[in-house]
Amino acid sequence: MSVTERIGRLAMGAEYPWLRSVSQMMPIVAVVLVWQLAVDLGLVDRNFLPSFTDTIRALWDITRNGELTINLLVSTYRAVGGLLIGSLLGVMIGMAMATSKRADQFLGPLVATTYSLPKSSLVPLFILWFGIGDVMNMLTVVLACLLPVIVSTYHGVRAVPPVMLWSAQAMNTGPSSMRWRILLPAAMPSILTGVRIALGFCFVLTISAEMIAAKVGIGKLIFFYGESGAYAHMFGGLLAVVVVAYVLDRLLIAFMHYLLRWHDSISASSAHG
């Protein structure tokens, strides 16, 4: 084995698993270093890009005085609350559409036409109807999360192999337990894929709605810092949002793996998210 090959194997974490996670961190560390150096060496104007250390200092600043914490909590509450409500409704509607022909005929065209509507366009309307605040914000998030979950539930339930249904029927399974004890678990991989798409939407919609009109919320805060020229604080707030969204995505993946621990696809590809 040549030296370079050995280093390559080391870097890929083939021999020591902990080296693997260190190696995975390296590109991010490199980006941060380039960022810091570019500002410190004066390659980029400090007014356009505050350095990494300035950003962290500002982040620490707004965390300590509570400004970040409260706004981030409000936004997370809106995003995750909207996601939960939207996913639950989406599973129920998708299940109804997949199991009843009448529901499919009625809801199908509505879902197909509203699917491609940018849900943020409803924000001005909801401001008119409900005023600025949690209701308008969460309703937008619910609608945005609803559609991908409906579609993924529908396709997941439709793809359940008929053999499974026949066996369940042969064992005298009633329509309601057929739905929630046979079809729901069997469609779970597909449903969770939809929920993961919806997770991506929920923060985007919360923040867009907050940037359009809000009294509190992280989107409002970032926009406010930007308008008042506190760019280090703006970057700090942004960094916090990116980290929170990343952590939530990882949590959902861990939850998916837990829920689907019986499923082939998980044990086969547990490494890839």
Next chain:
Amino acid sequence: MDKAASIARRGISALGGALTYSYPLLLVLAVWEVIAQAGLVRPLFLPTVTQVFEQFWTLLLEGEIVAPLLMSLYRAFAGLALSVAVGVVIGLLMARSRFANWAFDPLVSFGFPAPKIAFVPIFILWFGIDSLSKILLVAFTCVFPMIVATHHGAMAVSRTIIWSAEAMGTSERQMLSRVIFPSSLPYIFAGIRVTLPVALIIAFTTEMIAGGGGVGALLMFAQRFFQTPTVFVYILVMLTTGFILDRLVLRLEAWLMPWLDEQATS
């Protein structure tokens, strides 16, 4: 005579099919019209359907629909094109080179779930409030799904195809351009189909947040002056645009890759 009758019958059955498909939509419009006409809700909150269509016509004649829509579409498509170009290159590189994969994989998995819309203030700071910042934000948002789609496609190329190409002495560059790229095209196209609505959403939303023309900016403008019929007109314009574009991409896919029958219909 018989032919005419069969054509007429087919026409009627097609009309019937269209009606059964669109009756829920018509029903929603009818309920809306009845509620608004009966005065159950204040017209400021819910104008009648007829008012909305009259307003649409007026705005259309004043040139307040087509030009702003073209502006929004230009931003969305320019950003999308940029993201496809960059995303395909990075995705292919990640599939073929271990170094590229090592370098980009953490960045992609960190950047993918980030709500890119939060970067609006930064993009305004860096690129101004005109089209450039919006196009670049669209590209920044769409590049991640494009990288992932291309990477999946390039990884799914069958080993035997690669081995045959290698056995015939294909160079690495030709391998990318003549083997890997064409066989990952269906995935790339699926990626574009998923990403196109995102591009539209981001273009409209940045216009709503930052102004600077386009349908999104006009929508916010109408809301600030409580011109509710105009608000509905622009929402419906966005809805129709998204719907038509999605259908067009489906058609394009079926036309470009007719061998992918099952994917095109799903």
